[in-house]
Amino acid sequence: MCYEFHLEERTWRTALTLCGRRGGTLVTIQEARIQSFLMRSLVSYRWPRNGVWIGATDKDEEMKWKWITGVCVWV
DSSP: OOOOOOOSOOOHHHHHHHHHHTTOOOOOOOSHHHHHHHHHHHHHTTOOSSOOOOSEEOSSSTTOOEETTSOBOOO
16 A cells, blocks of 8 residues: 655545546545554654545535445444
8 A cells, every 4th residue: 555645735526536647546544553554644744734635525415424435434
C-alpha cells in the first residue's frame, strides 16, 4: 500500500478524481492498525489542516455512510 498526503485544499469529489488519475483512490479504513498508522503519520507531519478526505460518503442518503467500495461504515 502507498499513501499520499496533499496539503492543497480540494473538494471530496476532486480529491477522489485526482487519486483515480494517479491509479489510486481515497483511503478506506477497515482496520485499527491502518487508522493508527494514518493518525501517527498526520501527527508526525504536523498536519496543518483540520481534517482529511477519506473514501467514505453519505451522498446516497444523508448520515448513512458508506465506503467508496460500497461497504457500510460502522460508526
